[in-house]
Amino acid sequence: MTGYGSLYGGWRDDPLSYWGAQASRVDWTTPWTAVFDENAGPYGRWFPGGWLNTSHNCLDRHVDAGAGDRPALIWDSAMTGEVVTHTYRELRDRVAKVAGALAAVGVTRGDRVVIYMPMIPEAAIAMLACARLGAVHSVVFGGFAASELAARIDATRPQAIIAASCGLEPGRVVAYKPVLDDALEVAGHRPKACFVLQRPQSIAELAPGRDHDLLAAENAAAPHDPVPVAATDPLYILHTSGTTGRPKGIVRDNGGHAVALSASIPTIFGLREGDVYWAASDVGWVVGHSYIVYAPLLAGLTSVMYEGKPVGTPDAGAFWRVIDRHKVNVLFTAPTAIRAIRRQDPDLGLMARHDISSLQAVFLAGERCDPPTATWLQSRIDRPVIDNWWQTETGWPITARFRGVGLTPFKPGSGGRPSPGFDVAALDDSGALLPAGETGNLALRLPLPPGCAPTLWDDDEGYRASYLDDFPGWYRTGDAGYVDAEGDVWVLGRTDDIINVAGHRLSTGAMEEVLAAHPDVAECAVIGAEDPLKGEAPIGLVVLKAGVRRDPDVVQNELVEMVRNRIGAVASFRTAVVVDQLPKTRSGKILRRTLRDLANGGPVQVPPTIEDPGVVERLRLAFPTSDAQSVR
Ligand code: COA
Ligand code: AMP
Numbered sequence: 001m002t003g004y005g006s007l008y009g010g011w012r013d014d015p016l017s018y019w020g021a022q023a024s025r026v027d028w029t030t031p032w033t034a035v036f037d038e039n040a041g042p043y044g045r046w047f048p049g050g051w052l053n054t055s056h057n058c059l060d061r062h063v064d065a066g067a068g069d070r071p072a073l074i075w076d077s078a079m080t081g082e083v084v085t086h087t088y089r090e091l092r093d094r095v096a097k098v099a100g101a102l103a104a105v106g107v108t109r110g111d112r113v114v115i116y117m118p119m120i121p122e123a124a125i126a127m128l129a130c131a132r133l134g135a136v137h138s139v140v141f142g143g144f145a146a147s148e149l150a151a152r153i154d155a156t157r158p159q160a161i162i163a164a165s166c167g168l169e170p171g172r173v174v175a176y177k178p179v180l181d182d183a184l185e186v187a188g189h190r191p192k193a194c195f196v197l198q199r200p201q202s203i204a205e206l207a208p209g210r211d212h213d214l215l216a217a218e219n220a221a222a223p224h225d226p227v228p229v230a231a232t233d234p235l236y237i238l239h240t241s242g243t244t245g246r247p248k249g250i251v252r253d254n255g256g257h258a259v260a261l262s263a264s265i266p267t268i269f270g271l272r273e274g275d276v277y278w279a280a281s282d283v284g285w286v287v288g289h290s291y292i293v294y295a296p297l298l299a300g301l302t303s304v305m306y307e308g309k310p311v312g313t314p315d316a317g318a319f320w321r322v323i324d325r326h327k328v329n330v331l332f333t334a335p336t337a338i339r340a341i342r343r344q345d346p347d348l349g350l351m352a353r354h355d356i357s358s359l360q361a362v363f364l365a366g367e368r369c370d371p372p373t374a375t376w377l378q379s380r381i382d383r384p385v386i387d388n389w390w391q392t393e394t395g396w397p398i399t400a401r402f403r404g405v406g407l408t409p410f411k412p413g414s415g416g417r418p419s420p421g422f423d424v425a426a427l428d429d430s431g432a433l434l435p436a437g438e439t440g441n442l443a444l445r446l447p448l449p450p451g452c453a454p455t456l457w458d459d460d461e462g463y464r465a466s467y468l469d470d471f472p473g474w475y476r477t478g479d480a481g482y483v484d485a486e487g488d489v490w491v492l493g494r495t496d497d498i499i500n501v502a503g504h505r506l507s508t509g510a511m512e513e514v515l516a517a518h519p520d521v522a523e524c525a526v527i528g529a530e531d532p533l534k535g536e537a538p539i540g541l542v543v544l545k546a547g548v549r550r551d552p553d554v555v556q557n558e559l560v561e562m563v564r565n566r567i568g569a570v571a572s573f574r575t576a577v578v579v580d581q582l583p584k585t586r587s588g589k590i591l592r593r594t595l596r597d598l599a600n601g602g603p604v605q606v607p608p609t610i611e612d613p614g615v616v617e618r619l620r621l622a623f624p625t626s627d628a629q630s631v632r
Contacts, residue, residue: 003406004417007267011420018420019046019450023255025262026298027061028052029228032255036447042463043475045232046256046450053226054235054254055099055132057262058297059092060226068092070274071302074326075121078308078318079168080201083325084121091125091297093223098122098129098214100221102160105193105212109134109227111159112237114191115283116140116149116180118167119307122197122214123283124293126162127236131254134229135159138237138249141284142167142174143504143570146182148247152239153187155249155457161194162214166202170312177204231255237457238286240392241507243496248466249457250392252289257395258298260421260451261290264396265299268388268419269330269363270403273300276358278322279332280306285504286392287366291332295396304328310337317350324354331359334366334503335373339533342373348380356381361403363388366503367535368491371412378410389415389491391477392505393467395451398422398444398477399489414488421449424489426482431471436485441495443474497592499528499536501572508538508592511573514566515540515559520548525582525590526573529599539599540576541619552578579622585609598623 011018016035023032033049040048062070068089075084086094107113113130115137117123123139130137138156140149153161167174177196184190195214196204206213235254239247265271277296281287283305296303304326310319310333319341323331345351361384362377369387378385384407388400399415399422401408408417418424425433426440434440446468452475456463470476478498481491494500497508508526515524522545528536540559544550556576563573583591586609597604598619606616 004402004408007402007405008418008420012423015421019259022263022450023047023259026052026057026255026258032231038447040232041454042460042468043454044447045454046253047231047259050231050255051228052231052255052258053132053134053228054258054294055095055128056226057258058128058131058294059088059095062088062300063092067273067300070300072297073121073124073303073305075305075307076322076326077119077168078306078313080307086121091128094125094218095128095132096223096225097218097221098125099132099224101195101212101214101217102129102133102135103224104217104221105160107133107135107159109229110233111135112138112156114138114140114149114153114156114158114161116142116161116163116176117197117283118142118164118174118176119282119305120164120197120199121305122162122164124305127283127289127293128297131235132224132226134227134233136234136236138239139284139289140239141282141570142176143284143568145565145568146179147186147566148568149179149183150186151247153183153191154189155239156237157189158191159193161191162197163194164197165199165204168201168307170309173201175202175204177202181207229254232454234457236289238289238392240286241498241505241510242466243498243507243509245507245510245513247507247510248462249459250286250453251455251457252395252451253454256450256452256454257294260396260449261295262298264419265295265301267404268397268400268402270361271299271301271330274302275329276302276304276327277330277332278304278306278326278328280310280319280337281332281334281366285366286390286395287332290395302326309340311340311344315350316341316344317353320351320354320356323356323359327358329358329360330363332363332365335364335369336367336502336534338364338373338377342376343533351381359383361386363400365390365397367500368493369413374412384410387415389479389489393453394448395453398424408488409486411488414484414490416489417487418489419449424483425474427471427474431474434482437482439480439482439492441471442477442479442481442489442491443471444477446473446475448475499538501528501531501536501538502534504570506538506571510567511538511540511563511571514563515542515576518542518555518559518562520544520550520555521559522546523582523590525592525595527592527595527599529596534572537575538571538573540573541579541582541595542576543580543582544578577622579619581612581615581618583615583619584611586611595619
């Protein structure tokens with residue numbers, strides 16, 4: 001057996017030897033005593049007894065091996081027109097000094113540090129500086145509003161916060177520092193210090209005693225050496241949407257993460273030291289953590305960090321320009337970005353203006369890739385397009401096509417085959433295995449491989465309840481789909497109330513909490529409707545309290561503004577509709593599936609348990625069918 005079969009078979013036949021061998025890709029200060037301890041944590045822990053430092057493995061190791069002059073991080077900003085390259089040595093030196101600045105305000109191993117920054121090199125430097133000290137970073141995506149930032153500050157209780165004065169979105173400067181100040185007003189927790197990277201586009205006011213200029217602090221600091229940490233110590237917390245309004249604090253450890261990500265570069269991405277890798281994501285998301293910062297640096301690649309959009313900064317040729325300029329070998333992006341480019345440049349005329357001969361493959365993840373987009377891209381660029389399925393929780397692809405060992409077949413719409421470490425199955429609602437081709441709950445057999453979340457922050461019980469209790473022996477992904485006869489996995493959508501808007505994972509429950517807080521709203525539902533660009537877009541339906549006589553348009557506008565202010569622009573919540581009644585079961589449960597069907601304009605499933613079948617017809621008329629009916 002060769003290729004994928006032997007790679008996957010090698011793991012399946014002897015998982016512990018497989019991971020033990022992969023662990024040699026990483027420098028350990030103290031070797032682990034066991035590959036896996038099944039008795040620790042909610043389902044076990046990887047590499048107990050081992051000690052290492054992730055920043056050493058990302059930086060110092062390569063400098064010590066003579067690669068100090070190799071570009072480590074190339075920052076290309078379509079927003080400012082700048083390109084800044086840090087070699088491995090330069091990046092190590094800056095990281096060591098920022099670590100020194102954090103240490104100077106008392107940050108030590110195990111302390112948390114919140115990072116609220118746009119796509120600038122200092123975001124990666126801040127993350128790696130935390131890793132150097134054994135401090136636990138918690139990056140908050142820039143598109144979130146102050147209350148979301150405050151919730152994450154209270155959940156992680158950071159010793160310090162590292163922010164930028166602003167982010168740059170097309171046509172506007174997004175001032176981050178006032179958002180941070182607002183969040184700190186709301187949050188119960190007080191950090192000891194805030195460091196602010198002053199960008200020239202908006203200079204922030206610094207609060208004396210609390211706020212420090214990041215660059216000045218970096219310059220004044222003594223470089224800090226990497227601090228060895230236990231393999232099982234947390235490297236970071238990343239909050240992601242759950243089914244309720246409260247986000248989940250996904251924990252990543254140091255040892256398993258370094259091993260899994262190091263192994264993923266040669267096997268899944270087919271790259272080796274010195275290759276140029278570009279993940280066009282954001283450091284605020286898991287793809288940004290894993291594939292802008294950690295994996296490329298662990299593997300000695302050159303990572304491109306891009307501040308800009310696929311379209312409009314200035315045009316739909318932006319991706320090809322970056323690939324040409326930096327000789328990118330592999331691009332990783334979200335299907336939404338490709339749909340946006342296709343919409344504006346359907347014949348890829350802008351691509352023809354650039355030399356993209358360095359490009360070997362495009363990886364797509366973050367949301368389901370519709371087959372026409374995958375097929376269009378592969379035929380137009382004449383390179384493999386590799387859909388890969390994963391989640392914040394797993395930290396690296398559950399399924400892919402494995403460039404390193406010979407690609408598995410291109411099946412548009414499928415996420416590919418399981419990575420070594422993942423045993424994927426579709427289960428029925430009682431937990432029984434479904435035969436090939438039958439759709440059910442996609443689940444991963446325990447234990448999860450290294451690199452996956454071992455637990456939730458401060459909440460082992462919550463982890464068990466969210467992922468492990470429904471199907472004993474399995475991790476419930478929350479995705480629906482099936483495994484075909486050849487072993488390819490097809491992910492069809494979520495089984496819960498999470499929606500995926502432009503590759504951003506959002507909770508409809510969180511949006512419902514905001515709508516329900518409006519004084520005129522009696523009840524509400526938020527659903528994800530199909531959207532040709534963003535995959536899904538949220539629509540809010542509200543029933544007003546009896547006796548409220550206000551203009552529905554005014555209420556609708558207020559609701560849109562409330563979601564923007566409380567969750568953030570990233571929610572893309574643009575449509576709220578006032579309706580007379582919501583469809584419900586006789587026991588009072590809102591029929592969200594029926595609402596989704598209505599929004600998508602297709603056949604509507606009306607369950608026999610519906611309280612009042614007439615409500616569906618009345619709602620059909622109220623539903624937004626054109627932009628004219630949407631609020632923004
Ligand atoms: N900081 C502040 N605001 C942000 C932000 C950030 N980091 N990221 C997005 N926003 C804002 C946007 O400016 C926009 O605001 P607006 O409502 O005032 O226009 C809003 O959040 C929605 O953003 P987005 O969903 O990204 O839509 P867009 O219209 O700005 O761009 C695309 C559309 C397709 C270009 C964009 O969604 C895209 O590049 N998607 C790919 C996503 C991706 O790579 N995801 C990573 C998963 S791997
Ligand atoms: P996130 O945690 O933000 O990475 O979002 C994870 C969710 O995005 C998954 O549970 C899926 O619903 C969806 N997703 C990610 N990648 C894919 C993919 N390749 N195909 C289908 N859905 C995907």
